[in-house]
Amino acid sequence: MPRDTLTGSRIRERRVAQGIKQAALAQQAGISASYLNLIEHNRRRIGGKLLLDIAEALNVEPALLIEGAGAALISSLREAASDVPAVGAEVDRVDEFAGRFPGWAELLSTARQRIMALERNVETLSDRMTHDPHLATSLHEMLSTVTAIRSAASILAEPGEIDPEWQARFHRNIYDDSARLAETSRGLVTYLEADDETATETGAPQEELDAVLEAAGHHVPELEQNASEDGALMRLGDGVSAPARTLLKTWLERYARDAVAIPMDQLVPLLATHGPDPGALTKVLGGDPTRVMRRLAAMPIDVMPDPVGLAICDSSGVLSYRKPLPDFPMPRFGAACPLWPLYRALNRPMVILSLPLVQQGRAGAGVWAEAVAMPVGEIAVNSDPIFEAHMLVRPMPRDGEGAAVPADVGVTCRVCPKIDCIGRREPSILTPTG
Structure with missing residues (x-):
């Protein structure tokens, strides 16, 4: 019989804790010891009068026996096991563990959350110490x-x-x-x-630009109304350094061109049909897929409740724009993970790469990524084109779950626990080195 409850496990734990023999409890409940043994191993359902009799014999409220561990706790334990697969935790028995030892289960879940928070702090500090x-x-x-x-x-x-x-x-x-x-x-x-x-007031110009765009939500309402970039520059560039204002001005000029080419009132109805799929939207809208990606990243929260992330790099691999997601952080300084499709796109220009990604050390469904590299500027005689790569990351689409095995990537080598990686540039501070 499938296990649809852990009531039997809780009965067994209560009985053992009180030092009551199985036969004695069965006698008080009016059933055989063998039948109680099946109940305690979750092989027989229990309810009604029998549950009330056993609860009375154990001197506990019936609700304490039928109350299961929360789904969030079970999910957290499963994610903790998937974070360290080499340990070989019995994932198929996690519900039984949570039901029998709810205190220990909650302790492990809390410890995992704290470890994740500390690792994020280490990533940020290491990134800053290494590349600032x-x-x-x-x-x-x-x-x-x-x-x-x-x-x-x-x-x-x-x-x-x-x-x-x-x-x-x-x-x-x-x-x-x-x-x-x-x-x-x-x-x-x-x-x-x-x-x-x-x-950021004393940081690099690129860092100042990142802070300005993050504060604005990467959305500029006045440019959606075909207003001049000067007003937006004055509003967003207040208090930043001159080099950062130059970067911001360039970004606003591109934003304005994108807004004219793909107006918001044209894009919003298409989102209801195609979702934030840059490939499908490019087929309908035509033109440059990187422009579609930038427009998706510029949509406000009331238009796209589930925002998308975007990373842009030049041919050298340096990130010139970053809009991270909580499930897919991006480094503030230096180069990102070389396994990102963002960099693979530079080797296959003008081809949209589409695949699921999971970052090392982060449990969950991961994200779906589309990456493409397009030439910058006009075609010139006897001059090789310079390419710029875009990578859009979005929540995993429902129809994409299970369609492909997610690729394991990291944030940057310095904080990636994947040891046997062909793209590793430097040792990770999260794993011991021999």
Whole structure:
């Protein structure tokens, strides 16, 4: 008989905890010990008067025996097992474990959630420590200043007389270098302790642009109404650096061209029919599939309750645009996972690659990705084209579940636990190295 309840497991646990023999409980309930044994192993259903009699014999409320572990808890335990498949956890018995030991099950679920949160923090900090240009520049400046102070101090500490003029010059150098070191240290501490919004004020221009677009939800309402980019630039670019404003201006100009080519009132009805499928939408709308991808990424939450993510890179592989999803984070600095179809598209230009993806260390259905590389600019004589690749990531479509085995990818090598990866560039901080 299929297991549709764990009531029997709870009866057994309550009986054993109270030190009651199986035969004694069966006698109080008016059934045979063999029948109670079948019930306790979830091979016989139980309800009605028999359940009330057993609950009375165990001195518990009947609801405590029929109340099962929540579906969310069961799902969390299954995901925990899938995160570490090498352990060989008995996934087929996870419901029995949750029913018999709900406290331990809740503890494992909570611990897994905390581990995931800590890993996300490690990813962010490692990404920042490894690739943050502001941090690298500050540390280099501090080391250079400390070296200069040490050199001047060593000269003053040497035996023998030093000309008063040179002595005063060395003292002045030490004073100036010390002041510069103190200022750099304060700035570095402020930068490290700042929240994300404050940190971007002193970050790289690309990081400033990412922060501006994230705050705006990657949607610019005035450009949907064919307004000038100047007003949007003034609104969104307030407080950012001049280089970041240049990047923002370029992005807004492209946004405006996309909005004119594919108006929002034309795209919204098609979403109801085709969903956020860039291949199907390109067939209907015609033109460039990368433009369709950018328009999908620019849709507000009231139009697309399930937003899509988008990554854009140039021929060098550097991410020039990123709109991550909670289920598919993207690195803030440096290169992403080389297994992303974003980079494969550069090897197969003008072909839409479509496949499911699952990031290492993240359970769940994963995402569906479409990637394509298109030439930038006009065709020129005796000049090879420069390609730009787009990768749209969206929630797994229902009709796509089970259609293909998801490809295992990561975020970036530094925080990817996949050891035997042909595309690995550097060791991961999440796995031990031999």
